[in-house]
Amino acid sequence: MSTIAELQIPAAEFALSATFDAVPDAEFEVERVVAYDRDRLLPFTWVTADESGRDVLDEALRDDPSVDQVELLTDLDGEWLYRMDWVDAIDFLVHVLNEEHATVLTAFGESDRWLLRVLFPDRDSLSRSYDFCEQTGLSVEVTSIYELDQRRSGQFGLTANQLESLITASEQGYYEVPRGATLTEVADELGISHQALSERLRRGHGRLVQNALVIGTQDDGLFR
Known part of the structure; x- marks a missing residue:
């Protein structure tokens, strides 16, 4: 049965750790990651660094x-x-993508950690990936596990910016019929551009659909 695991990896043990050292306010949200070689990955990544620029x-x-x-x-x-x-520092992702044929649903990085949401083909592939981390000395923490045929509750993988934008749009009446606010008015309320808000809402809607439809139940005891 397909299994979703929510994982936490120290930023110091993962890609971009030197960038976080130089730009501590940077936040990375991986849109898509492609494993096109055994020793390299090609991620498409949204980045913010409000203070550093x-x-x-x-x-x-x-x-x-x-x-x-x-x-x-x-x-x-x-x-x-x-x-x-x-x-470099991508051994875990290379393993889950190439060896276990898993799919990275979401990946969010900040100064001290990466948060990943990975769809594994079954529990055994997740267990093998966890064993791989122990054998190679990687500090991967499994925080939640969900099965696809069971109901889940909780968060939906939204970033802070996406959550703020969706809530503000709702409060301003953007989703009402007829609309109580335009996209430009909501963007002005948030202090961002019309285009930036449009992209945030698009990605936020995608996260909600993806994570609300891929449902399961939490199981925290598998690796204790």
């Missing part, structure tokens, strides 16, 4: 030994979409 972030990414190539694809008023090659 993009120039500092770009320099940190260029100097980060876990990153080989970086390309800015989109600039949305303080949120930037990058395509980059991860080439």
